[in-house]
Amino acid sequence: MDLLTPGTGLILWQIFVFLLLVFLMAKFAWKPILGSLKEREESIQQALDSAERAKLEMAALKSDNEKLLREAREERDKILKQAREAANRMHDQAQADAKRNADKIIEDAKAIIQTEKQAALRDVKSQVAMFSLEIAEKLIKNNLKEDKAQKELADTYIKDLKLN
C-alpha cells in the first residue's frame, strides 16, 4: 500500500523544511508577535489598574469634598443659630428696656398724678374749709341777727368752756 508507506525523500524534506520553519518562525515571527501581544496585554493591564486607582482617588476626593461640604454646612448652621440667638437676645433686651422705660414713665406719671391729686385735694380741702367758713359765717351772721340768738350762742360756748 503506497498510501501507508512513508516515502524516504518526503520524510527527509519534511524534517529539514519543518525544523527550518520552526527555527525561522521562532526567531522572526513568533518572537516579535508574542512579544507585542504580551506588551499589549501588560499595557492594557496597566491602563486598567491606573483607571481603577483613578477611580479610588476620585472616590476619596469626592468623600473629602462631601466632608468639607458637610462641615461648611454645619458651620453655616452654627453661625445662623448664633445670629438668631443674638437677634433674639437683642430683641428681648430691647423689649425689656422698653418695658422698663414704659414702667418708669408710668411710675413717674403715677407719682406726678399722686402729688397733683394730693395738691388738688389739699386745694379742694382748703377751698372747702373756706367755703365752710363762709357758709358758717353766713349762717352765723344769719343766726346772730337777733340778740337772743347771740346770747344763746354765747351761753352755749360758755357752757362748752365750762365743760372743758
Place this chain on the structure above:
Amino acid sequence: MKKPVFAAKSSFLAAFLIVLVSLISPVWASDNEASGEAEPFNASEVILHHVLDDHQWHFADGLVLPLPVIVYSSEKGLEVFSSSRFYDEHHNVVEYNGYKLEHSHIYLADTGKAVLDLSITKNVAMLFINAAVLLFILLSVAKAAKANKGKAPKGLQSFMEPIILFVRDEIVKPNMGHHYERFLPYMLTLFFFILFGNLLGLLPGAANLTGNIAVTMVLALITFFLTNINGNKGYWGHIFWTPGVPLPLRIVILPVEIIGVFTKPFSLMIRLFVAITAGHIVLLSLISLAFIFGSIWVGFASSLIVLFINLIELLVAGIQAYVFTMFSSMYIGMAVADHGHDH
C-alpha cells in the same frame, strides 16, 4: 474568514468545472474510441493518484508540471534531472539514464535496486509552498506587530492575532502550565503548518500534504522526541514505577505504559493522516460519480454534495490542526509537569 471562503469558492468552481468537463466527456470518449484506445474511467486509480505523492504535478490532462528528480545511489552517485525524462510524447513511462520509474518509485534499471529518492515531488513542492505561505503571512504579521508597536492591530495582523492567542491561551497554556513559553514557538508553528497545509490541500489541484503519512510521521516524531527528551523524573517514574498502585499492578502497568509512550505519537500520526486523506477521498469519490454515471445531472447533484463536504473539510482542517497541537502540548505537558500534587 477570507481564506476559507476563497477556498470553498475555488472548490465549488472546481466542482463546477468538472461538471462542465463531464458535459463534453462524451466527445472525448468518442475521440478515444476513434484512436482505438478506449479506457473505462477508473475512479480508485484517479483518487489514489490524487492523494498519493508523484514525481510530476498533474493539474489537469494536458497541464502537467514536471518536477525535478534528485536521486542518489552508491553506484551512480547524486543525479538531478527533470521527471519529464521518464515520459515519452505519448505519456508512456520510459527508462532514463539507467533509472526506471515504477509506481512512483525509482529503481536502477539494470539491478532493480531502489535508489535514495530526494526528488522534489508534488508533496515536497507543496511543502515548500506551504512553508513559503506560512513565512510570508506570519512574517508580515510580525512586521506589522513591530510597526504597530503600542497601537491597535490592523489588517492581516488583527486577523491572525486572535488565532495565535487561541493557540496560546486555549491549547498550549492549559495543557502545559507554566512551562508553556519554552514550547510555544514549536506549538504555534505546528498548528499553523497543519492548518495551512490542510487548507491549501483543499484547493483544486493542490497536493495532499498533511494527508501524507510521511509528513504526519515527522510531525508526530518531533512531538515524540520533545516529550521524551524533556520528560522529567516524575514522567519516567510514572512509566516504570507507577506511584500509588499495588506492586502486582505495577508490573502489569509497566508494559502498558511503555507501549503508551509509542502509541501516543502513533495516534497523532494516524489521526491527521486519516482525517485529511479520508476527506480528499470522499470529495473525489463524489466528483467521480459524475464520470462513472456519465450524466450531468449526477454531476450537478454530486457537486452540491461536494460543496457541502468541502465546508465540512474546512471545519476538519481547523479541528485537526487544533487536535494535533492540543495532544502534542498535552503529551509534552505531562512529561514536564511538576508532579507530587496529583495522585
